[in-house]
Amino acid sequence: MYKITIIAGARPNFMKIAPIIHEIDKAKQQGKDIDFRLVHTGQHYDKNMSGDFFEQLQIPEPHVNLECSGGTQAEQTANIMVAFEKDLMENPSDLVLVVGDVTSTMACALVAQKLHTKVAHVEGGIRSNDWTMPEEINRLVTDSITNYFFTTSETANDYLKKSGVQDHQIFFVGNTMIDTLMKQMPNFKKPLVWNELSLKPKGYIVMTLHRPANVDEENQLKSMIDEIMLNTQNTPIVFPVHPRTAKILDKLSINHNRLHTINPLSYLEFNYLVQNAKAVITDSGGITEEASIMNVPCMTLRNNTERPETMTLGTNELVGTNPKNMKTYLDKLFSGSWKQAQNIPLWDGKTSQRIVDTLIGFSQ
Numbered sequence: 001m002y003k004i005t006i007i008a009g010a011r012p013n014f015m016k017i018a019p020i021i022h023e024i025d026k027a028k029q030q031g032k033d034i035d036f037r038l039v040h041t042g043q044h045y046d047k048n049m050s051g052d053f054f055e056q057l058q059i060p061e062p063h064v065n066l067e068c069s070g071g072t073q074a075e076q077t078a079n080i081m082v083a084f085e086k087d088l089m090e091n092p093s094d095l096v097l098v099v100g101d102v103t104s105t106m107a108c109a110l111v112a113q114k115l116h117t118k119v120a121h122v123e124g125g126i127r128s129n130d131w132t133m134p135e136e137i138n139r140l141v142t143d144s145i146t147n148y149f150f151t152t153s154e155t156a157n158d159y160l161k162k163s164g165v166q167d168h169q170i171f172f173v174g175n176t177m178i179d180t181l182m183k184q185m186p187n188f189k190k191p192l193v194w195n196e197l198s199l200k201p202k203g204y205i206v207m208t209l210h211r212p213a214n215v216d217e218e219n220q221l222k223s224m225i226d227e228i229m230l231n232t233q234n235t236p237i238v239f240p241v242h243p244r245t246a247k248i249l250d251k252l253s254i255n256h257n258r259l260h261t262i263n264p265l266s267y268l269e270f271n272y273l274v275q276n277a278k279a280v281i282t283d284s285g286g287i288t289e290e291a292s293i294m295n296v297p298c299m300t301l302r303n304n305t306e307r308p309e310t311m312t313l314g315t316n317e318l319v320g321t322n323p324k325n326m327k328t329y330l331d332k333l334f335s336g337s338w339k340q341a342q343n344i345p346l347w348d349g350k351t352s353q354r355i356v357d358t359l360i361g362f363s364q
Helices: 011-029 051-056 073-090 103-114 134-144 154-162 176-187 192-196 218-230 243-251 267-276 285-293 323-334 351-362
Strands: 002-008 034-040 095-099 118-122 148-151 170-172 205-208 237-240 259-262 279-282 298-300 316-318
Touching: 002 011, 002 103, 002 351, 011 034, 011 051, 011 095, 011 118, 011 176, 011 351, 034 351, 051 267, 073 103, 095 103, 095 351, 103 118, 103 134, 118 134, 148 154, 148 351, 154 170, 170 351, 176 267, 176 285, 176 351, 192 267, 218 243, 218 323, 267 285, 279 285, 285 298, 285 316, 298 323
Parallel strands: 002 034, 002 095, 095 118, 118 148, 148 170, 205 237, 205 279, 237 259, 279 298, 298 316
Antiparallel strands: none
16 A cells, blocks of 8 residues: 655645545545545644635545644744654655645655655745745755655746756646636635625725735835725725734724725635636735636736746736835726736646556556
């Protein structure tokens, strides 16, 4: 039996591993010699990640929750490594599969290699080239000790090859987040806020902000929101507020009748809002991917992106962090001249099938 330990540490990781688990279950039913153990490091405590969350995405409850939330970057890395080392020693595995770029991704890859267990990285090779982002450090460290890379784009393949990774270690498979999105689209749920705010399709903009560069400096956050409100005509802005942003917003006297701050939504409710929005303003990487597949205009308030394919083939534009940049992009949106999404290679809902076929190949 080929045993795989799958690591998830934060909510987006579960969106990425859900379809992989479904494909492993399917392979088992077909008599293939493959099985998995799902380890939740507990890196992010999220009250929305209840039983309902796992049910919505049809993911089994994790076999274990290591409960390593809180602390500094270093403390959290150390706590995850200590807890996962014990777990992996008690439950040996042929391969540890890590996804994305959170602290758990790096910490569990380190533990696996030190215990002589092979590592596969889903979303290997992604780069923003911004070393101020903790995620970029996690990507660099993880990829430097990974055995097998499951990549989302040719750009990622190129980065890996330039860093010395051999062709036979790279598997260009696509994007598992899109597998989840495509599977769940028919299940999107209208959130309560839809009727409460009398929202209409293409009649509002969704905004999400959580990165330190945008929310930690109060004047920057206030200027950005003021600039957005100034250039969005009479369009309502729906802003599900990340906990770190909520604390800062509370201190600011931001008052706009059209700005509606709401609590974070479930995956199915949030994507219902995105799918029906006129546009999305965000600093999240994952949302740029989903907006591109749903052909919703997307403005990213960052100076770089690790997902260039969302710009070259998707609906995403890199606005930067200067609030004065907003007017140009919002004028373009309201003039009706925003670019349309094109097909992004292998973002077709079948990525997990390709990953599991490859894993089964490793076991033979």
